[in-house]
Amino acid sequence: MFLTTETFKENAVEALGNEQLQRAMHNVEAGFIGKRKAAADRLPEFDQLRANARDIKNHTLAHLDLYLEAYEANLTAAGGLLHFARNSEEARSVVLDICKRVNARTVTKGKSMISEEINLNEALSAAGVDPIETDLGEYIIQLRGEHPSHIIAPAVHVLKEQVEADFRRVHTHLAPERNLDEPESLLGEARAVLRDKFLKSDIGVTGANFLIAETGTSIIVTNEGNGDLTQTLPRIHIVIASIEKLVPTLDDVSQILRVLARSATGQDFSVYTTLSTGPRRPGDPDGPEEYHVILLDNGRSSMLGSEFQDMLRCIRCGACMNHCPVYHAVGGHAYGSVYPGPMGAVLTPSLFGVDKAGHLPNASTFCGRCESVCPMMIPLPKMMRHWREREFERNLSPATFRAGLSVWAFFATRPWLYHLATRIGMLVLGFAGKARGRFSWLPLAGGWTKYRDLPAPAGATFQAAWAKRPRT
Amino acid sequence: MSARDDILATIRRSLGVTGREPTRRDVVEQRLMRSPRGLIPKRADLPPAEQVALFIKMAEAVSASIARVASLDEVPDALAGFLRAHNLPMALRHGEDAIFTAIPWDRQKTLEHRSGRSDGNDLVGLSHALAGVAETGTLALVSGNDNPTTLNFLPDTHIVLIDAKDIVGDYESVWDRLRSRYGRGKMPRTLNFVTGPSRSGDIEQKILLGAHGPRQLHIVVVG
Numbered sequence: 001m002f003l004t005t006e007t008f009k010e011n012a013v014e015a016l017g018n019e020q021l022q023r024a025m026h027n028v029e030a031g032f033i034g035k036r037k038a039a040a041d042r043l044p045e046f047d048q049l050r051a052n053a054r055d056i057k058n059h060t061l062a063h064l065d066l067y068l069e070a071y072e073a074n075l076t077a078a079g080g081l082l083h084f085a086r087n088s089e090e091a092r093s094v095v096l097d098i099c100k101r102v103n104a105r106t107v108t109k110g111k112s113m114i115s116e117e118i119n120l121n122e123a124l125s126a127a128g129v130d131p132i133e134t135d136l137g138e139y140i141i142q143l144r145g146e147h148p149s150h151i152i153a154p155a156v157h158v159l160k161e162q163v164e165a166d167f168r169r170v171h172t173h174l175a176p177e178r179n180l181d182e183p184e185s186l187l188g189e190a191r192a193v194l195r196d197k198f199l200k201s202d203i204g205v206t207g208a209n210f211l212i213a214e215t216g217t218s219i220i221v222t223n224e225g226n227g228d229l230t231q232t233l234p235r236i237h238i239v240i241a242s243i244e245k246l247v248p249t250l251d252d253v254s255q256i257l258r259v260l261a262r263s264a265t266g267q268d269f270s271v272y273t274t275l276s277t278g279p280r281r282p283g284d285p286d287g288p289e290e291y292h293v294i295l296l297d298n299g300r301s302s303m304l305g306s307e308f309q310d311m312l313r314c315i316r317c318g319a320c321m322n323h324c325p326v327y328h329a330v331g332g333h334a335y336g337s338v339y340p341g342p343m344g345a346v347l348t349p350s351l352f353g354v355d356k357a358g359h360l361p362n363a364s365t366f367c368g369r370c371e372s373v374c375p376m377m378i379p380l381p382k383m384m385r386h387w388r389e390r391e392f393e394r395n396l397s398p399a400t401f402r403a404g405l406s407v408w409a410f411f412a413t414r415p416w417l418y419h420l421a422t423r424i425g426m427l428v429l430g431f432a433g434k435a436r437g438r439f440s441w442l443p444l445a446g447g448w449t450k451y452r453d454l455p456a457p458a459g460a461t462f463q464a465a466w467a468k469r470p471r472t
Numbered sequence: 473m474s475a476r477d478d479i480l481a482t483i484r485r486s487l488g489v490t491g492r493e494p495t496r497r498d499v500v501e502q503r504l505m506r507s508p509r510g511l512i513p514k515r516a517d518l519p520p521a522e523q524v525a526l527f528i529k530m531a532e533a534v535s536a537s538i539a540r541v542a543s544l545d546e547v548p549d550a551l552a553g554f555l556r557a558h559n560l561p562m563a564l565r566h567g568e569d570a571i572f573t574a575i576p577w578d579r580q581k582t583l584e585h586r587s588g589r590s591d592g593n594d595l596v597g598l599s600h601a602l603a604g605v606a607e608t609g610t611l612a613l614v615s616g617n618d619n620p621t622t623l624n625f626l627p628d629t630h631i632v633l634i635d636a637k638d639i640v641g642d643y644e645s646v647w648d649r650l651r652s653r654y655g656r657g658k659m660p661r662t663l664n665f666v667t668g669p670s671r672s673g674d675i676e677q678k679i680l681l682g683a684h685g686p687r688q689l690h691i692v693v694v695g
Contacts, residue, residue, distance in 0.1 A: 024676070031677030045513045052510050059503075065483045065491050066500040074657060084475040136683060137674035153674060160676050183675040191684060198684075199592050214504050215659045225670040225685020228625050232662070243479065248500070249507035250647040257643070258513070265673065268530070269608035272685065273665035281661050285567075285589040286622045287615055297479045304486035 003352060004336030008359035011334035021331050024157050028150075032322035035266025036373065046262065053256045054377045057313040060246055061304060067213040067246045068295075074216030078278030080291045088118035091296045095120060095205065095238060098292065099129050102236065104202035110220060110227030111135035112207030113151055113316060114240045114296055116338045117351075120205070131205075132197050134226040136190055143170050149332030151339065152264050152318040157331050160186070194226070204230040204288070208241035209315065210256070211293070214249040216277055218293060221260060223271045231276060237288035239276070242296045244312040256315060259375035264317035299351045307386050311346050313376040320370035320380060326363050335360055342370035342380045349387050358396050361387035422461045430459030504657075509644060516607040516641030523606040524693065527639045530609025534668030535681060536689040543694065544571070548580035550692055551631065555583075555596065558688070560629060565590055566598040569618035571633060589620035590627060597623035597686075598631045603646050604639040604691075608667055611691065612646045615662035624664050630686040632666075636695035 004011060015021055040046045060067055072082050085091035091114075099107065107129055109115060121131040121142070133142040137155035141148060143166045148154030155163070164180045167189055180186055206227050208218040218239045220227045231237040247253045261267040280287040303309055321327040321341025332340035337348040337357065345360035354361075361384035370380045391397050392405075411418040433439055433456025441449050448454055473481070484491050516526060528538050539550045555562055563584040566572050577585060590597060599619045603612040611632050615621045624630060640646065643665075654660060670685030681687060 027677040031673065043513060043515070045511055048511055049513075056510075062487065063496055063500050065480050065487070065489070066497060068480065068483070070500065070504055078659070084479050086475045086478055090475055134684065135674070136672045140674065153677065155674055156677065163675055183678050184680055186675055187672060187680050187683060191682070194684065195592070214507060215657055217659055223670065224672045224674075224683035225625050226683065228621070228664070229684055232621050232625065243483075248503050250650075251507045251509055251644060254643045254647070255510040267534075267667075269610055269665070269667045271534070271667050271670055273610075273667075275659060275663040275665075277659040277661055279661070281616070283617050284615060284661060285617055285620045287661055295479075297475075297482070301479055301482035301486055304483060305488060306486070 003348075003356060005348060005352075005357040005360055006336070008334060008336060008363060011336055012330040012363070015330040015334045020159055020162070021157055024159050025328055025331050028153075028156055028322055029328055031153075032266065032318075036263060036319060036322070037266075039262040039266040039268060042268070043258070043262065046259065049255055049258050050375050050377055053259050053315075053375060054313060056247065056252045056255060057376060060248055060252075061244065061309060061312055064243065064246060064304065067248055068243065071211055071213040071216055071246060074214065075278070075293060076216070078216050080216060080278045080293060083292060083294045085294055085296045085298075087298055088296075091118045091240060091294050091298075092120060092123045094292070094294050095240070096123060096127050096129075098236060098238060098290075099124070099127065099203060102202060104129055104236075106130045106132060106197065106201050107203045107205055108132045108134050108198055108201035108230045108234065109138070110204070110206035110222065110230040111138050111154070112205065112240055113148075113338060114207050114242055115205065116148060117242075117298065118240070118296065120240070132194070132201070134194050134198065134230055135222075136187065136224060136226075139190055139194065140166065143167075147333070147338065149340065150318060150321060151316050151341075151343075157333065198226075198229040198233050201230075201234045203236045203238060204232075204234040205238045205240065206231050208239050208245050208293075209260070210247050210253050211241055211245045212247055212250060212253060212275075217250075217275045218277075219253065219273065219275050221257070221270045221273050223265070223267075225272055228272055228274055231274075232287060235288060236290040236292070237276070237279075239291075239293045240296065241293065242298065243300055244314075256375075260315055260317055263319040263373065263375040303350050308346065308350050308383055310378050311343070311350065311383060313378055314343050314347070315376060316343075317375055319373045319375065323369040323373050325365060325367060325369075330363075335363070342384070343378075346378075346380055346383045346387065354387055354391050354394065355396055358387070358391040361385075361391070419461070419463065423464065426457045426459055426461050429457045433457070507647075512642045512644055513607060516605075518606070518641065520637075520639070523641050524636050524639050527604050527606040527609055528693065530606065531604075531668070531691055532609070534609055535671075536609065536668050536691055538691050538693065540693045544575050545579070547575050547633065547692060547694065548577055548583060551598070552580040552583050554631065554690055558629070560596055563594075564596040564598045564631065565594040565623060565627070567600075567617060567619040567623065569600045571600045572598075590622040592626045594623075594627045596629045596631060597627035598633070599623055601632050601634040601638065603649055604634045604693075605641070605643055605646060605665070606639055607642050610643075610665050610667040613664045613666060614650075614660040615664075616660060621662050621664065624666065625685045628682075628686060629688050629690065630666075630669070631690045631692065633692050633694060636693050639693070 672683035
């Protein structure tokens with residue numbers, strides 16, 4: 001997994017000045033927020049289903065050891081092969097061993113964030129195996145040598161003209177004078193180019209949205225159909241999934257499926273929800289001859305029982321980032337992690353350490369929209385606050401920040417002094433800003449005034465105004 | 473220690489359990505055995521005829537096209553009519569499902585129909601759905617010789633036959649059918665829930681039909 005979270009601040013400044021990115025990021029707000037709301041409003045039981053989904057995952061996590069054993073038994077009974085992987089390296093080596101055994105030359109891939117987390121493509125390439133991303137967004141960013149900037153819309157940061165340029169650069173076997181002005185023609189070209197790859201692939205790798213203990217089943221939820229071609233056509237299907245994808249029964253997953261697509265894309269149901277259980281059966285004319293599941297831990301088992309356990313309910317719908325003002329402003333790459341936005345701000349430090357990813361939980365205004373739209377009701381702001389506390393306790397925050405906080409604490413623990421200081425401050429600022437009503441420069445506030453004016457205070461503190469309010 | 477044992481041990485340590493607690497084991501066993509029903513939206517809690525109407529409405533809302541015929545006898549004409557209207561060749565491929573032998577194909581002599589899996593060269597695939605879910609206009613298709621999965625994804629056009637009697641309200645009713653057909657805890661190799669034709673929003677979040685799967689989905693409701 002690539003990690004540039006340590007330079008989040010620099011990444012963010014660069015992103016704010018990137019005009020193409022800023023244009024592309026408007027598509028997030030336009031493309032997701034209204035659709036999600038409309039889908040949720042169409043279903044009167046939506047919030048009750050969210051609560052049920054939350055309870056199901058809480059129950060599963062509290063019994064995860066037992067559900068994993070049941071899943072293992074049922075998967076094995078259906079002829080599937082289960083591989084446990086403590087970390088990325090173990091997960092990669094399972095895939096590489098299979099590739100080696102069957103002399104695989106190409107691996108087609110359905111969209112999988114776990115594959116990104118374990119850096120599978122780099123490992124495959126290094127072993128002489130050609131990894132081919134088949135989800136349109138993943139394909140685009142693979143051509144660009146980038147990583148996803150969104151967990152369900154990996155190329156959301158890319159404009160149509162950039163896709164056209166990439167296709168012209170890479171698809172050199174096609175006529176240079178072809179017209180690629182419309183998204184339709186770009187999609188058609190990707191379809192034709194990838195169709196051939198699907199048919200020739202040796203191994204198909206997909207992720208899993210859910211694993212069902214009751215039946216030993218893995219589920220993928222997609223719209224394009226690429227995941228299904230990936231897993232149906234090659235001789236071998238490898239599923240890579242993390243341990244928290246477990247759900248007890250088919251009835252349980254129905255509750256969660258009802259909130260997943262609505263929260264993600266605003267569809268009532270995604271086009272393809274595919275349940276796979278083991279390899280080709282006797283008499284089956286198609287489907288994979290081998291079906292492997294790699295179950296990745298990568299630090300998740302240690303999150304259980306901690307204040308970050310709730311994060312393991314996440315079903316990767318992307319609603320939190322779609323509604324996040326910070327994500328809208330800087331895009332997914334600035335976070336420097338496979339998992340951006342609010343869910344990433346909580347998960348990335350859990351998986352890779354707060355020393356490396358401490359900036360991410362700080363990149364929040366705590367506006368709370370993420371929690372309010374989360375289908376699994378994950379208290380994201382609360383958990384970001386936990387990370388901030390840990391960062392402070394471990395002396396990881398910068399000296400100026402800590403010094404500022406100490407000054408504030410000195411006043412805050414002496415209310416009379418605090419009141420006096422704020423009253424004087426408001427009076428001075430209110431007087432100084434009376435003429436224009438705002439400041440374009442203020443000492444110690446350069447970080448703010450560099451980008452926008454600071455509104456001048458009205459001359460009295462909130463507490464003073466509160467004390468004066470008419471009582472009823 | 474194997475990765476498996478190590479991971480299970482860490483999970484148990486984090487949860488503060490041993491894995492041998494009888495109450496925990498019992499809770500899990502009961503849930504897996506009984507699979508308690510969750511909340512089923514009222515939307516599809518309707519008499520059968522209205523469920524069929526809702527199924528059609530929801531499928532059309534996700535850009536599937538629908539034809540309704542009274543019996544299998546009318547299927548050849550319906551298929552030929554659709555193919556002609558869309559300038560498609562009079563040829564399709566289907567599996568070995570009994571329904572395909574019950575169709576009086578000779579009513580449309582020019583309509584070629586072959587059976588078997590698709591190798592990617594068929595323009596039109598024909599399948600028989602196990603069930604339809606009114607709630608979201610979703611088809612449920614199971615893999616096997618009767619309806620090869622490749623037919624659901626490789627052809628540009630996918631036509632699906634569904635008996636009106638097989639249209640149910642919700643996904644849970646599909647689980648009931650699977651459990652009675654395959655046994656509790658058992659599943660077909662692949663179950664495809666299909667809701668409309670394939671699509672992508674990956675270029676500037678604009679939804680376009682016909683990504684990697686079928687560009688069009690046509691549903692023929694029989695009965």
